[in-house]
Amino acid sequence: MSLSKQSNAEKLVYLDSTQPVENRVEDLLGKMTLEEKIGQLKAKEWPLRKTFSKLFEAEGLSQGKRKKLEGLFAKIIFGERDILEAMSTHFWRKHYKERVVEKGKYSVGQLSRPLRPFSPKESAELANKIQKFVV
Incomplete structure (x- = not known):
């Protein structure tokens, strides 16, 4: 799903600073x-x-x-x-x-x-x- 169409209901792991960097990067790249x-x-x-x-x-x-x-x-x-x-x-x-x-x-x-x-x-x-x- 495009970041521009990201639903607020979806969990945005890439924005969660408590998550490991690897998980955040993987989540962001998966959404782009x-x-x-x-x-x-x-x-x-x-x-x-x-x-x-x-x-x-x-x-x-x-x-x-x-x-x-x-x-x-x-x-x-x-x-x-x-x-x-x-x-x-x-x-x-x-x-x-x-x-x-x-x-x-x-x-x-x-x-x-x-x-x-x-x-x-x-x-x-x-x-x-x-x-x-x-x-």
């Missing part, structure tokens, strides 16, 4: 459709520099000024976790929730090329926030 499994192999990224470039271009800035501003914004944003989280949350709400969840497509897949290096703990926390948001 082939399309959902394949969708997890796709990579999504947020092209931050391209986003800034388009914004600055729309403002009529020269290419030289755009490059300087892109670099400045990147330095500021890469170093500020709160700004990153706010921008990432806004980006996901604007671009992916509609495409991935509301249109019934399950291809969030991996998130590659994070905006800055995250520690393993930070990476896990960010992935968990995104999973909770999408689900």
Whole structure:
């Protein structure tokens, strides 16, 4: 049965943190459709520099000024976790929730090329926030 059509009456072993990881993984994979499994192999990224470039271009800035501003914004944003989280949350709400969840497509897949290096703990926390948001 597809996760999108999952009945509340069914026991969701994969959500039960008291269950062994192996059981949770087996339960989740058993409930996923082939399309959902394949969708997890796709990579999504947020092209931050391209986003800034388009914004600055729309403002009529020269290419030289755009490059300087892109670099400045990147330095500021890469170093500020709160700004990153706010921008990432806004980006996901604007671009992916509609495409991935509301249109019934399950291809969030991996998130590659994070905006800055995250520690393993930070990476896990960010992935968990995104999973909770999408689900």
